[in-house]
Amino acid sequence: MKLAISNWTFENTMDETNLFEAFAKLSSVQMTSPRSLEIIKESIDQRHKPRYVYTVHVDINENIACEALNKNNPGLHFRELSEKDLRGPVEKTRTIRDNPKKICVVGSGPAGMFAAHSLSMSGFDVTLLERGNDVPNRHKKVKALFSEGQLDSESNICFGEGGAGTFSDGKLTTRKNHPWIRWILSEFVRLGGPKEIIKAGKPHIGSDRLRALTIQFRKMLIENGVKVHFNQCVDDFKTEKSKIEKLCCGESEYNCSDGIVWASGHSARDSYQLLHNKEIPLEAKPFAVGVRIEHQQAWVNRWKNMAETNDLAADYSVVCNLDKDNSVYSFCMCPGGQIVCSSSHEGYHVVNGMSNYRRNSEFANAGLVAKVSLDDFGSESPFDGLNYQAEIEKKAYEASGGTYKAPAQRVSDFLIQEKSKTLLPSSYQPGLIPCNFWEILPEKVCHNLKKALHQFEEKSPGFAGGGAQLIGTETRTSSPIRIPRNKDGAIDKFENFYPCGEGAGYAGGIISAALDGLYIADCLKKKYYA
Numbered sequence: 001m002k003l004a005i006s007n008w009t010f011e012n013t014m015d016e017t018n019l020f021e022a023f024a025k026l027s028s029v030q031m032t033s034p035r036s037l038e039i040i041k042e043s044i045d046q047r048h049k050p051r052y053v054y055t056v057h058v059d060i061n062e063n064i065a066c067e068a069l070n071k072n073n074p075g076l077h078f079r080e081l082s083e084k085d086l087r088g089p090v091e092k093t094r095t096i097r098d099n100p101k102k103i104c105v106v107g108s109g110p111a112g113m114f115a116a117h118s119l120s121m122s123g124f125d126v127t128l129l130e131r132g133n134d135v136p137n138r139h140k141k142v143k144a145l146f147s148e149g150q151l152d153s154e155s156n157i158c159f160g161e162g163g164a165g166t167f168s169d170g171k172l173t174t175r176k177n178h179p180w181i182r183w184i185l186s187e188f189v190r191l192g193g194p195k196e197i198i199k200a201g202k203p204h205i206g207s208d209r210l211r212a213l214t215i216q217f218r219k220m221l222i223e224n225g226v227k228v229h230f231n232q233c234v235d236d237f238k239t240e241k242s243k244i245e246k247l248c249c250g251e252s253e254y255n256c257s258d259g260i261v262w263a264s265g266h267s268a269r270d271s272y273q274l275l276h277n278k279e280i281p282l283e284a285k286p287f288a289v290g291v292r293i294e295h296q297q298a299w300v301n302r303w304k305n306m307a308e309t310n311d312l313a314a315d316y317s318v319v320c321n322l323d324k325d326n327s328v329y330s331f332c333m334c335p336g337g338q339i340v341c342s343s344s345h346e347g348y349h350v351v352n353g354m355s356n357y358r359r360n361s362e363f364a365n366a367g368l369v370a371k372v373s374l375d376d377f378g379s380e381s382p383f384d385g386l387n388y389q390a391e392i393e394k395k396a397y398e399a400s401g402g403t404y405k406a407p408a409q410r411v412s413d414f415l416i417q418e419k420s421k422t423l424l425p426s427s428y429q430p431g432l433i434p435c436n437f438w439e440i441l442p443e444k445v446c447h448n449l450k451k452a453l454h455q456f457e458e459k460s461p462g463f464a465g466g467g468a469q470l471i472g473t474e475t476r477t478s479s480p481i482r483i484p485r486n487k488d489g490a491i492d493k494f495e496n497f498y499p500c501g502e503g504a505g506y507a508g509g510i511i512s513a514a515l516d517g518l519y520i521a522d523c524l525k526k527k528y529y530a
């Protein structure tokens with residue numbers, strides 16, 4: 001019998017041998033020692049004095065009732081592991097098939113890459129189409145954006161090999177609790193990621209290591225027969241009855257009659273327009289907009305009582321629920337990181353945060369965003385939310401004088417609605433332009449941010465103090481559009497079209513996008529090879 005035990009808390013850090021002994025002392029456990037015990041996750045609970053919290057898998061000879069274990073060991077949670085928990089999502093050895101089904105995957109973000117991986121191992125004939133460059137060439141374009149403010153609208157922080165995650169903070173956390181997450185993390189380790197991410201409570205890989213890993217991932221896909229094409233933007237498709245037969249990228253055409261995994265992310269506005277023109281149903285959905293807030297990392301470390309000698313950078317998360325419809329929260333906090341220009345369209349300015357593995361910059365930044373819903377932007381057209389988002393980005397671009405320097409304002413000036421006369425040093429390249437966010441963001445958003453900043457300052461003095469600065473705008477917290485799919489993972493209009501990942505509204509980060517790619521691959525496996 002295999003058991004999962006979670007929320008198992010100790011004052012000291014434990015290894016597998018110590019946990020073996022602790023297991024034998026649990027109430028209702030009267031048996032010989034386990035056949036094996038594996039630490040699945042170790043996290044540190046900093047709320048009181050530090051405590052170490054474990055999730056483990058234990059393989060035991062006997063069958064014991066989980067109800068008794070749960071009842072007699074309050075605080076711990078016992079669960080019998082199911083077949084689904086134990087099965088990996090991807091075949092260990094590649095299946096070779098005669099006349100394999102042909103699938104096109106659009107977008108090489110985590111959703112597209114994991115879908116392509118799973119499908120190729122199950123014997124599909126997979127073509128992966130990516131509008132941007134491969135990692136090395138994309139990196140050159142991103143460097144030009146940072147140093148000279150030159151944006152390439154096909155290869156940037158959002159577009160190109162690896163998708164939006166490649167130049168990210170590389171936090172590998174998700175709110176989802178799924179048995180495949182561990183498998184995804186172990187694939188990252190196998191391809192060169194740091195070993196500790198498998199067990200870490202808050203796994204982090206950093207943009208530098210993610211770039212290297214993405215290249216290894218592509219090599220693995222090619223070895224497994226995937227045809228990978230860069231600089232191929234799907235700009236049209238040919239349909240016949242209820243199927244899409246061919247995807248078009250300029251002059252090139254790709255046969256996709258058995259399936260399309262559409263994983264184009266949440267920034268490809270032209271791709272949403274293409275789907276709309278082809279009468280694929282889209283829906284507007286709520287998201288959040290605001291700014292990035294930047295502090296000195298040393299201040300965050302002091303706030304979080306991190307010892308001076310500790311070379312880790314402390315993180316934080318803040319939330320302010322103003323009423324049932326309005327809240328402001330920190331988003332995608334990057335300790336020891338850098339604020340970056342994540343624009344993908346000429347004339348529109350948007351920021352996000354990234355960091356390297358060591359998280360050793362002197363700055364800490366986080367999105368500070370207010371929820372916005374259909375009430376704020378309407379729901380007549382599925383593009384209402386996207387247009388609301390684009391309008392803010394356009395104003396931000398204009399406020400920075402039509403450049404990719406970022407609009408910025410000291411928090412103290414934001415609170416009195418005045419443009420800053422001078423700005424604080426910042427991690428943002430290619431530089432900042434003083435602005436007044438009250439002239440860029442919708443009024444309601446500014447009022448909510450202001451109320452929340454007062455509350456955060458009250459609870460954590462300094463948060464909205466002289467060392468805090470706002471840099472904007474943060475508008476792409478999640479997709480403003482959803483592509484509804486049916487129970488088989490496809491859409492009713494075209495039976496071979498499978499919306500996937502963040503752009504379709506089914507993910508909100510690297511791991512959840514990868515999970516959704518695996519889910520869609522499973523849908524295709526069930527359809528053709530069950």
Ligand SMILES: Cc1cc2nc3c(=O)[nH]c(=O)nc-3n(C[C@H](O)[C@H](O)[C@H](O)COP(=O)(O)OP(=O)(O)OC[C@H]3O[C@@H](n4cnc5c(N)ncnc54)[C@H](O)[C@@H]3O)c2cc1C
Binds near residue numbers: 172264501513
């Ligand atoms: C700067 C930044 C930092 C982030 N930090 C984190 C973090 O620390 N942790 C985390 O979990 N998440 C983070 N995220 C979010 C995360 O990157 C995304 O949630 C995730 O990448 C979504 O995966 P996806 O595969 O659905 O789409 P994407 O990663 O967006 O990939 C979509 C891909 O499709 C391509 N594409 C689009 N249209 C077409 C077309 N028509 N034809 C061909 N190709 C097309 C794009 O070029 C892109 O490569 C960050 C995002 C950014 C921008």
